[in-house]
Amino acid sequence: MAAGLVISAPASGVGKTTLTLALARAWRNSGLRVQCFKSGPDYIDPAFHAAATGRASVNVDSWAMDRGTISHLVSRGIDADVVLAEGSMGLFDGVAARGVCGTGATADIAEMLDWPVLLVIDPSGQAQTAAAIAAGLRDYRPGVRLAGVVLNRVASPRHEALVRRALLDAGIAVFGALPRHAEISLPKRHLGLVQAEEQAEIGKLIDEAARFVAEHVDLDAVLQSAATWSPQPAASHVNVTPPGQRIALARDAAFSFVYPHMLEAWRAAGAEISTFSPLADESPDPGADVCWLPGGYPELHAGKIAANARFHSGLRGFAETRPVHGECGGYMVLGTALTDADGIRHEMTGLLGLETSFAKRRMHLGYRLAELATPMPGHQAGARLRGHEFHYSTILAQPDTPLAVVHDATGAVIAETGSRRGQATGTFFHLIAEDR
Known part of the structure; x- marks a missing residue:
């Protein structure tokens, strides 16, 4: 049995990748086997996932792939204790026209797998409004369940208290709040993050992120919020023909x-x-x-x-x-x-x-x-x-x-x-x- 969880946010740039890496490394350090996936077309994040977990990560995509392909790819987590699917962009962001089995939105994968969503919320420049955003995401689409929230880049204890109270009043669990911490920022370039293999200190950076998140987030509560998942081994079903022998x-x-x-x-x-x-x-x-x-x-x-x-x-x-x-x-x-x-x-x-x-x-x-x-x-x-x-x-x-x-x-x-x-x-x- 594995614990399945989707990590998403209202938008890009909120801290999904950093939280995913930190959770994966923290749980791995505690002796758990962790498998990651990336929802959507992204080359760079899966390499960071592999650095954090020691296991290869792959992409799943509801616009380009059919359900059989997605099931086959996700089944590689069958021997893991924790399986994390990192989303792309905002939770419901996809294209206007449906593809093979969805629009490419992270919500498609969450609903397909029946895994709850852990939201990363950056409340910079707001307070109680962050709860309205989280509640809107929770209620927007039937079939997509919200596990709770991790706050990122909170400005002060007072700021955190205001946001926490509003979220709790809305019935949304808060698993932790992260103050700003420049040491765990991942460098970027024009196509996204700088690649994992280009960063000599990537292991130390992920370790620091794991230490920092474990200090501010209730890892046991996050794990308990995940879905119990027992996949069946899937037959090979990836629609790609090799270009040669x-x-x-x-x-x-x-x-x-x-x-x-x-x-x-x-x-x-x-x-x-x-x-x-x-x-x-x-x-x-x-x-x-x-x-x-x-x-x-x-x-x-x-x-x-x-x-x-x-x-x-x-x-x-x-x-x-x-x-x-x-x-x-x-x-x-x-x-x-x-x-x-x-x-x-x-x-x-x-x-x-x-x-x-x-x-x-x-x-x-x-x-x-x-x-x-x-x-x-x-x-x-x-x-x-x-x-x-x-x-x-x-x-x-x-x-x-x-x-x-x-x-x-x-x-x-x-x-x-x-x-x-x-x-x-x-x-x-x-x-x-x-x-x-």
Whole structure:
């Protein structure tokens, strides 16, 4: 039997990730086995979860995945004592049009699993109004249950007392209140938090967060509020076809946005994965039959990528006879050039004609449903793929054959079609699941 709990908030930036990491590490330190998940499309938080728990975390997504896929992914917590699902954005925030089994909202996962929600509330600039917000979230949607609240960034004991009294009067349990504590703030950059593997002190930071939260939050009461959950082992049910039998995967600080469930699905289907580092001037495995360049932060390393001649020549040679695919950042590196935030133009591999720029940044964010106009590795023309797009680059040129007709979650056609030239393909969207 495991204890299942969803951690959410009224909005982004309130402290969900910090609380999730702190609870996970505190319970792990007490001898419990803790499994985390992330609701929604996010590459960075699951790596922090793994650092806190010692167990791989995966994403679950009600817009892109069916119930069978979500059940299969969640069943990895079958041997855990505590299972935490960290939400994204606000509790009910999703897209306007329903996807496979929901809108992508954290509330979808809470209702589907029948787990109560632990709310993180930041009452900065308010007092009793925080209780009105919590009560509104509690009552907004039948089927979503509220376990209680942890207050974050309270200004003073008097401030805490005002908010606590209002919440208790509304019948909402308060498990603790956290004063401001700069030492447990996670650094951020333009696509979210700085990645866990880039932070040498991540273990100490999580330990400090766990100590701080254990000092101010009733961990036993939180655990008792969780749902008793006894999942049945689920059969493999992840709708992802591997792009080849032996996959050369770019993997380093510039190419790190790969969903764990994707890699697991590839391996479960019998594919082998070998990794290489473009930043270390490495080439793809010559024994591989396909090369995959995931997204990440190539714009932060554009000069080095441009200068690594062995990587360029090796990738070009590979693409003469075998498919190469790039997602988002990988797509940009397959292109002709990338202009960084300082306006400096860097030559990329030139396998595609795409040219992008960060000199004038504009956020592109949202779910994507793509119908392939031409084949890409693992998928034939006509295949429907679900994914998401999140980047700040601007397209200066996209001259090659469009790879797909791409729609956003409202059904509107978007300009980021992806490209195909010879053996090279690329998309701005990150694949999450096949639409079957």
